[in-house]
Amino acid sequence: MAQHLDMDRPLPHGVDLANGSPHPTPQLGVDAVAGIGGRIAATVGQVVLGKADVVRLAVVALLTEGHLLIEDVPGTGKTSLAKALARAVDVPVSRVQFTPDLMPSDVTGASIFDRQKSTFEFRPGPVFANVVVADEINRASPKTQSALLECMEERQVTVDGTTYPLRRPFLVLATQNPVEMEGTYPLPEAQRDRFLARTSIGYPDPATEVAMLAGRELVDPLDRIVPVADAATVAALIDAVARVHLAPELRQYVVDIVGGTRTMPEVRLGASPRAVLHLARAAKAAAALDGRAFVLPDDVQRLAGPVLAHRLLLTVEAHAAHRSGEDVVRAVLGRFRVPRGARG
Incomplete structure (x- = not known):
């Protein structure tokens, strides 16, 4: 199957499946944003070494409920950045490996006929997570890429005439290879416009590569990540940012x-x-x-x-x-x- 779904975290405590939102939390101020946001950036920085500006931009995307497009050649840590950010905030995360045969329903979900009940039952796709890692998004066809348009802008999914809200916070972290590379499709303009920002990680300097070798000899740095926030806290931080x-x-x-x-x-x-x-x-x-x-x-x-x-x-x-x-x-x-x- 072309789709790979990896739900790393259970639903956070207090999330209502009916509306996808956490219970109300006390208001936070900019001091909390600076403190918790700094800890999130430091946690991600344990995995993505020597790229403080890139990590900061990823945190900015998280705190604005925006979406981030990470564009670079293979092997520079695009997927590691996306997964590290998701784990740092301890929210449900899904990963979709985009391929030419991926279908829109593989992303959004589909209605399946239940023979015992003689009714159609909706099976949610990987977009029903707080953080969606869309890996190599430009390897899928434009039709499948467009399945994310409604999700990214309106934070909802419409399947067979029924609309389903997505969880808050909702963030798409998409990675892509340069369009000049074989087997890629340019992203539609409407989808590029839905990404808050685009960044390129670039190659690390030699000293960072040496440190990377030393840090990955026995264990994957992703396995050492300790979450520093949860969905309710991130939602409160987003509200605090809006009041700036x-x-x-x-x-x-x-x-x-x-x-x-x-x-x-x-x-x-x-x-x-x-x-x-x-x-x-x-x-x-x-x-x-x-x-x-x-x-x-x-x-x-x-x-x-x-x-x-x-x-x-x-x-x-x-x-x-x-x-x-x-x-x-x-x-x-x-x-x-x-x-x-x-x-x-």
């Missing part, structure tokens, strides 16, 4: 940056209005991880590349000139004045 203040001047700054991608001559299709929301949420999460209850322009600038670059469709001339989405975002950032003193 974004000054009116910074709201306009975010809109200007995203709008600027639509007028660049190298771009056929710029970032969408959804990108405005994603960039603002990511900046709030970055501020909270630093222990601040307000966003600074630096938060927006640091995250503009990971949040916006993968959404841009460049012209043929831009590709011929070896321009990338990141290059375009940097150019856009240079066009707008940085707001000063935007806190209150």
Whole structure:
């Protein structure tokens, strides 16, 4: 069977299967986000060595209920990052190995006829977990890739006319190989736009590779992970991030940056209005991880590349000139004045 489902964790205590949400928890502040978020990042960092920026971006995605696309060549630790983050927060995690013969029902679930009851019974697929690891997502056909569209945006699944809500928090961590590699399909633009951010892990430096060899001789680092949070805590952290203040001047700054991608001559299709929301949420999460209850322009600038670059469709001339989405975002950032003193 093409699908591999690995439910590593039982349902957390207090989760209601009817609505997929945990029992209410007390409000948390930015201090809790910085403390617990830092421990999550440190835990993941025990597995993904020497990539603090990548790990931090993964935590930002978790704290915004966004989704993360990890794009790199095989063997750089894409799947390890995804599984380490899932285990660090002790929530149900499923893994789907995307292959050309994978069907949409293998992802979302299907209605199965029960002969004894003479009725159809819904069998949930692997998306009914808090963290879904979509491994090598661009090896499946576009039809199967599109099965995730409703899940990622609306956090629900509709099968045979019936809608089923997904658990909270819900996060898709997708890995993919570069599209130039054999046997891959480009992700549809609508799906790329649903990912909060894209990152590339890259090769480790020699010292990190030596440490990696020493740390994996006897045991897999994933087996040593001790969870530092649970689903209810993560949900409370997400609510705390949403309360971080974004000054009116910074709201306009975010809109200007995203709008600027639509007028660049190298771009056929710029970032969408959804990108405005994603960039603002990511900046709030970055501020909270630093222990601040307000966003600074630096938060927006640091995250503009990971949040916006993968959404841009460049012209043929831009590709011929070896321009990338990141290059375009940097150019856009240079066009707008940085707001000063935007806190209150």
